[in-house]
Structure formats: structure tokens, C-alpha cells
Amino acid sequence: VTYDVLVVGAGTAGCAAALAARRASAGAVLLIDLADRPGGALAAMGLRTNQDISALARAGIQPSFQTALVEIAAGLRLRLLSSGGAQRAIARAVVLATGGREATRGNLALPGSRPAGVLTASAALRLLTATGRRPGNRVVVAGAGRWARGVAEALQRAGAAIAAIVPAVARIEGWPRVTSVVLEDGRQRACDLLVLATALHPWLPPALAHAAALPGVFVAGTAARGELDEREAAADGEAAGRKAAAWAMRDKLAR
Amino acid sequence: MIHGQPAAGGPPLEIYDVLVIGGGVVGCAVLWALAHYDLRPALVEAESDVGQGISRANTAIAHTGFDAPPGSLEARLVTSAHRRFADLCADLGVALRPTGALMLALDDEELRQLDAYEQRAALNGTLVERLPHEAVRARWPYVNPAVLGGLRIPGEASVDSFGLTIAYAEVAVRAGATILLDERVTAIEPRGEALLITTTLRRLAARYVVNAAGLQADTIARMVGDDSFAIAPRKGQLCVVAPADAPPIDSILLPTPTARTKGVLIAPAAHGNLLLGPTAEDTNDRADWATTAGGLAGIREGVRRLVPALDIRQPVAQYAGVRSVGSEGDYIIRPAAGCPRMVHVAGIRSTGLSASPAIGEYVVEVLRDQGLALARHGTPLPRRNPPARVAGADDASIADLVARDRSYGEIVCLCEMVTAGEVRAAAHGPVPARTLDALKRRLWVAAGACQGAQCIARLTALLAGELEGDAAQVRKNVAGSEVVV
Numbered sequence: 155v156t157y158d159v160l161v162v163g164a165g166t167a168g169c170a171a172a173l174a175a176r177r178a179s180a181g182a183v184l185l186i187d188l189a190d191r192p193g194g195a196l197a198a199m200g201l202r203t204n205q206d207i208s209a210l211a212r213a214g215i216q217p218s219f220q221t222a223l224v225e226i227a228a229g230l231r232l233r234l235l236s237s238g239g240a241q242r243a244i245a246r247a248v249v250l251a252t253g254g255r256e257a258t259r260g261n262l263a264l265p266g267s268r269p270a271g272v273l274t275a276s277a278a279l280r281l282l283t284a285t286g287r288r289p290g291n292r293v294v295v296a297g298a299g300r301w302a303r304g305v306a307e308a309l310q311r312a313g314a315a316i317a318a319i320v321p322a323v324a325r326i327e328g329w330p331r332v333t334s335v336v337l338e339d340g341r342q343r344a345c346d347l348l349v350l351a352t353a354l355h356p357w358l359p360p361a362l363a364h365a366a367a368l369p370g371v372f373v374a375g376t377a378a379r380g381e382l383d384e385r386e387a388a389a390d391g392e393a394a395g396r397k398a399a400a401w402a403m404r405d406k407l408a409r
Numbered sequence: 410m411i412h413g414q415p416a417a418g419g420p421p422l423e424i425y426d427v428l429v430i431g432g433g434v435v436g437c438a439v440l441w442a443l444a445h446y447d448l449r450p451a452l453v454e455a456e457s458d459v460g461q462g463i464s465r466a467n468t469a470i471a472h473t474g475f476d477a478p479p480g481s482l483e484a485r486l487v488t489s490a491h492r493r494f495a496d497l498c499a500d501l502g503v504a505l506r507p508t509g510a511l512m513l514a515l516d517d518e519e520l521r522q523l524d525a526y527e528q529r530a531a532l533n534g535t536l537v538e539r540l541p542h543e544a545v546r547a548r549w550p551y552v553n554p555a556v557l558g559g560l561r562i563p564g565e566a567s568v569d570s571f572g573l574t575i576a577y578a579e580v581a582v583r584a585g586a587t588i589l590l591d592e593r594v595t596a597i598e599p600r601g602e603a604l605l606i607t608t609t610l611r612r613l614a615a616r617y618v619v620n621a622a623g624l625q626a627d628t629i630a631r632m633v634g635d636d637s638f639a640i641a642p643r644k645g646q647l648c649v650v651a652p653a654d655a656p657p658i659d660s661i662l663l664p665t666p667t668a669r670t671k672g673v674l675i676a677p678a679a680h681g682n683l684l685l686g687p688t689a690e691d692t693n694d695r696a697d698w699a700t701t702a703g704g705l706a707g708i709r710e711g712v713r714r715l716v717p718a719l720d721i722r723q724p725v726a727q728y729a730g731v732r733s734v735g736s737e738g739d740y741i742i743r744p745a746a747g748c749p750r751m752v753h754v755a756g757i758r759s760t761g762l763s764a765s766p767a768i769g770e771y772v773v774e775v776l777r778d779q780g781l782a783l784a785r786h787g788t789p790l791p792r793r794n795p796p797a798r799v800a801g802a803d804d805a806s807i808a809d810l811v812a813r814d815r816s817y818g819e820i821v822c823l824c825e826m827v828t829a830g831e832v833r834a835a836a837h838g839p840v841p842a843r844t845l846d847a848l849k850r851r852l853w854v855a856a857g858a859c860q861g862a863q864c865i866a867r868l869t870a871l872l873a874g875e876l877e878g879d880a881a882q883v884r885k886n887v888a889g890s891e892v893v894v
Contacts, residue, residue, distance in 0.1 A: 188820055238818060239818055258726075260649070265701045268728060270889075270891065287893035289894070330885070330889040331890055
């Protein structure tokens with residue numbers, strides 16, 4: 155199978171990229187996502203209930219959900235995985251819109267015990283959305299990322315108490331569950347959930363990290379630029395989609 | 410058979426031939442060694458999974474024993490285990506990365522110590538090679554240019570330490586052994602030809618008991634009135650770095666220990682990351698598994714001394730382990746004073762992983778000396794086929810897996826390329842993974858770059874389904890570590 159443009163990630167940037175590629179008259183556009191619905195991280199975190207994909211449908215793009223790009227090699231030879239098994243394909247151009255990521259506890263080199271109840275904002279809200287249960291009762295939110303306020307509000311709506319929203323913490327205490335954190339000024343705050351809500355930074359999963367250097371691959375949205383709002387992510391995805399379509403067109407003519 | 414809970418309505422008293430207390434790598438290796446005989450062995454573990462104590466946090470190196478004190482039981486068992494370690498890993502389906510090790514001398518004192526280690530290796534019968542400055546720099550150009558010389562120990566290797574512990578346990582269970590999890594031993598009393606063991610969940614009887622309780626080995630010994638030894642905890646902090654953030658280090662790099670400092674090492678792990686550490690901090694607190702800013706600073710300084718370009722900018726994770734240092738220096742493997750039906754396996758320090766197969770077989774011999782009747786099974790234990798993995802599998806194998814269970818086509822953890830099918834299989838394996846950390850030790854799921862940020866929700870929902878319970882019952886590890894409330 156040969157696709158003109160493969161778009162990985164059906165979040166804001168990926169949907170915009172797929173649509174833009176299609177409108178720029180790239181023939182076969184495939185949009186895939188690991189999740190079972192569109193909307194990317196925001197949908198998984200319950201920060202947006204429904205991504206409108208009717209524009210995609212009108213443009214003739216039917217996203218393939220629960221589908222992963224597991225390998226990508228030079229010549230944009232691809233391996234996709236879904237419940238149908240592994241599938242080999244070739245793309246003329248690829249847009250990676252797989253989302254950014256917050257710093258983990260390990261990245262922040264945050265000392266202390268290693269208990270349950272220490273989560274990134276993304277993990278905390280994904281848990282709440284997937285299980286319908288909150289990941290803690292008394293919460294300290296640390297970090298100034300775009301999700302810091304949203305995570306606090308969502309957890310509060312789910313019945314948790316917000317003990318503090320702070321720029322950073324200095325140490326984690328408690329076992330087997332966090333019982334308190336020590337702030338940078340030495341004060342202690344009791345909690346049973348620490349949410350790390352630092353700014354999103356650009357990121358690709360390890361299996362795709364090398365792909366950014368391949369000709370014909372375009373990285374878009376928070377995966378490329380970190381902290382973006384929805385409008386910026388859509389604009390970035392749209393630009394990447396147009397570039398990918400142009401690349402695919404040149405590739406088609408060259409062959 | 411795996412028990413997590415006692416049968417309803419008051420279970421009958423179980424009588425085992427041998428009960429192993431402690432499901433670390435040593436206890437599991439003893440159970441594995443016992444499983445080769447016509448016996449009824451069991452293992453009881455206080456935590457929710459095997460390998461969750463000392464064995465969960467180490468440098469995951471299978472040592473040759475080149476630096477063990479010559480003539481010690483430790484030297485004998487580590488060197489003996491080394492000779493068969495590659496075959497063992499192949500039989501048990503455990504990843505082994507034969508990197509070899511390189512000990513670096515950076516000043517004159519270390520160069521003198523290097524001589525001493527070379528002589529010690531000769532006494533232990535370990536193959537080593539002395540390398541001059543030029544040879545070290547030519548082959549490992551990223552090491553400190555100030556290096557004066559090196560000692561190459563080609564037999565040192567990195568091993569999947571979680572995998573080895575689990576493999577021992579799985580093979581034993583498949584051969585008929587019983588593993589009791591989430592169950593702490595609280596009392597032991599001799600009763601005729603057996604020992605009566607009280608746990609937090611039930612009473613058990615065993616003809617023999619093996620005390621492989623790690624940091625609690627002295628506590629268990631005291632239960633039968635043996636206070637002949639004590640365990641001192643020693644904390645070691647480690648740091649994990651992704652290979653993409655470091656020079657292409659393909660050998661274990663060791664500092665030359667001196668009277669001044671033992672130093673920290675760099676180990677390319679079997680799974681691909683770099684492990685840096687450990688610190689060595691004597692502590693009075695067996696439950697102190699916390700990392701500190703000072704510990705990380707020490708590791709940072711130590712590794713840059715070996716490889717100046719290795720800057721720990723964005724570590725994947727930090728963790729700490731607590732080793733059990735016995736009061737006698739050497740391993741303590743002997744019948745308990747005044748209670749010959751209990752055999753201690755204590756003070757295994759930091760070489761338990763390396764010596765484990767030899768420790769297991771040595772303990773069997775000690776039990777035989779104490780009167781345990783031993784007859785080998787008619788047929789040898791089969792090789793262990795490790796669970797099917799999608800990452801690295803060819804299209805045909807994936808097609809087979811997906812035909813068996815469509816969830817092998819659903820990626821759950823993108824960092825480590827783990828599917829829902831693999832998670833489900835691990836939850837129903839011979840030693841079932843019933844917590845997120847247990848899944849991590851079997852599949853490396855949530856152990857990658859994002860440390861579970863993207864997959865913990867899906868994993869929790871999946872595990873709740875496999876445990877036939879509610880998400881609120883899913884734990885990170887022990888009771889009290891529930892993921893959601």
C-alpha cells in the first residue's frame with residue numbers, strides 16, 4: 155500500500171494536518187491514532203469532550219483508531235500495528251503529530267521516596283477520564299505548564315481538595331503512598347497526590363525519534379514545539395499538512 | 410500454584426517439604442533449585458510480587474567474581490555461577506548482554522590498586538586483561554583522557570535482573586512449587602519433625618525452612634532463637650539515563666576502588682538504558698529507599714570522572730536500593746543455631762543476582778546434609794519460553810498472536826512498544842502480575858521515557874479488567890499504593 159500522506163496522531167495538530175494535506179490535493183491521506191477516538195491528549199484527559207471530525211469525513215478521511223506506527227525507515231517504509239495485525243506500507247510524506255510531554259519526576263530529578271500518588275498532569279487526568287475515579291483526595295499541583303490550572307479544576311470537580319498550587323516542589327515523602335511534599339522554601343504540605351504540571355516539551359516516542367531526520371517527515375504541533383494552545387497547534391498542523399502534501403506531490407512527479 | 414488469599418472457610422494446614430521465606434532473586438533461585446526434585450516446596454513473600462525488595466534495585470550486573478575475597482564462600486559461588494550464567498539465561502529465556510567490564514585507573518594510587526585487582530582475579534580464576542593507556546583510549550575513546558591504564562574483565566555482563574527472578578519463580582511454579590504472596594511470616598516454632606509457621610494470613614507447616622528474607626533475615630533467625638548474626642542495611646542510589654543522551658558506551662565501566670572511595674559505575678543495561686551508580690550509604694533504616702539530591706550529585710561527579718562527556722541532563726529515573734550486609738562479611742549460609750531445620754541464606758550483599766544459581770544448588774546440598782531426602786525428577790525441567798513479545802517480532806508471528814488475541818494488535822505503551830495482549834498474558838502468567846510495578850518488571854511497560862504518563866490510565870483499566878475487579882483495587886505495588894481512590 156502506498157499513501158501520499160500518513161498523519162500520526164488525531165489531536166488538534168494531526169486533524170488539521172490531515173485536512174490541509176487533503177485540501178492541498180494530496181491523494182490518499184491516512185490518519186491514525188493509538189486511542190479509540192479523536193482529540194489527542196485533550197480528549198484522553200477529558201479536557202475536551204468531543205473533537206469534531208465531520209470536516210475530515212466530508213473531506214473523505216476516515217481515521218484509523220487503535221492503530222500505531224511502530225516502525226519507520228528510510229524511503230518512508232512503514233510498519234503499522236492494529237488489531238488486524240502488522241501491516242507494511244509506504245508513504246510519500248509523513249506528519250508526526252504525536253503530542254508533547256511534561257517532565258516526569260525522573261526528568262526533574264526530584265528526590266525523596268518513590269510512592270504511589272506522584273503523577274504528571276496528563277497521567278492524572280487520563281486516569282480520571284479512563285476509570286471515572288480520582289487519583290487522590292488532597293492534591294498539590296507543581297508546575298506552571300498550561301495544564302496546571304486545568305488539572306486542579308478537573309480534580310476539584312471530581313471531589314478532590316487542592317492543597318496548593320506551587321511552581322515546584324523540592325522533595326517527596328511517604329510510603330507506600332505520598333503523604334507530603336516539601337516545598338522549595340522548606341515548608342511541608344500534606345497531600346496524597348502530587349501532580350507535576352510542567353510545560354509541555356517537544357517529544358517523539360523512542361521508536362519514532364530517529365524519523366524526524368528522514369526526508370519527507372514533518373513534525374507538527376506540541377510534538378514539535380512544546381507548549382502551544384489549540385489555535386497555535388491547529389495552525390502548526392495545517393502548515394505541516396501543506397508541506398507534506400507538497401512533498402508528496404514532488405515525490406509523485408519525480409518517480 | 411499461586412495463592413494471594415487463603416481459601417474461604419478456614420484452610421487446612423498445608424505441609425510443605427521446604428518453605429522458602431523471601432521471594433527475592435535468592436529465594437526464587439532456591440525454589441528453582443528445589444523444583445528439580447520430587448518435593449513439595451513453597452515460597453512465602455511479604456510483598457505483592459517476587460523481586461520487589463532488594464532485588465528490585467541494583468545495577469543488574471552478572472559478575473564474574475574477579476574481585477570477590479579469594480577463598481570466601483561468596484567467591485566460590487559467584488565464580489561457579491559465572492561459568493554457567495550464559496547457558497542458564499538461555500534456558501530461562503532471560504536477556505543477557507555480554508558487554509564485559511573495564512576497570513579504569515586515573516591516578517597512581519588507582520594504578521597500584523589495579524595491580525591488586527589483577528592478582529585477585531588470578532586467585533579467583535577469572536580471565537582478565539591488563540590494558541595500557543593507549544589501548545583503552547583507542548577502543549573506548551569516550552573515557553577520561555587522564556586514564557593511566559585499565560583492567561578488562563570480558564566475562565562481566567548485564568542481565569535482566571527482574572526477568573531472572575521471575576523466570577526462576579515461573580519455572581518452579583510450572584514444576585509444581587507454590588508461591589504465597591502478600592503474606593508476612595510472623596512466628597516460627599519447632600514442632601516435632603517440622604516447623605510451624607504463622608503468617609499474616611494463615612498457619613503453615615514445613616519440614617525445612619530456608620531463610621532468604623534479605624533485610625529481614627536476622628529477624629527471621631531471631632524467631633527460632635538464633636542471634637548469631639545481624640544484618641546492616643546499606644543504601645545505594647542509582648540513576649537511569651537513555652542511551653540517546655550519552656556517548657555510545659558498550660562496556661560496563663568501573664572505577665578502581667581505593668581506601669578513599671569505592672566510586673560509582675556505568676552499566677549499559679540488558680534492556681538498553683545506562684545505569685549509573687550506586688552510592689554506598691550505611692544506614693540504620695531498612696525502609697529508607699529515598700533518593701537524595703546529594704546522592705544524585707555524587708553519581709553525577711562519579712560518572713563524569715569516568716566519562717567526561719556523560720552529563721546527566723535529563724535522567725529517565727532515579728531509584729535507591731538497600732543491600733543486606735551480613736555481620737560476618739562473607740555469605741551466611743548454614744543451619745540455624747539450635748534449629749537445624751532452618752537454613753539461613755543471609756548477608757548476600759550485592760552479589761545475589763550473580764551467585765543465585767550456585768546459591769540455590771548449594772542450599773539444596775545444605776538441606777541434604779540436614780536430612781532432607783532428595784530424588785531428582787525423572788525428566789529434567791523444560792526450557793522456559795519467555796512470553797511472546799510484539800516488539801521485534803516478524804509479521805507472521807504477529808499475525809499468529811493477533812489471531813489468538815486481537816489485543817496483541819493494541820499498543821498500550823508506545824515508549825516500550827507493549828500491547829494490551831502482552832499485559833493480559835502477564836496478568837495470567839505462572840506468577841501473575843497483579844500490580845503496575847509487577848507489569849513493569851515483566852514487560853518494561855511504563856518504564857520508558859514517559860514513565861507511564863501516557864499509558865498508566867489504560868494499564869490501570871486493563872489490569873482492573875484482568876483482576877476482575879474495580880480500578881480502585883489496582884495498586885502500584887503493596888497495599889496502600891492504590892492508583893485511584
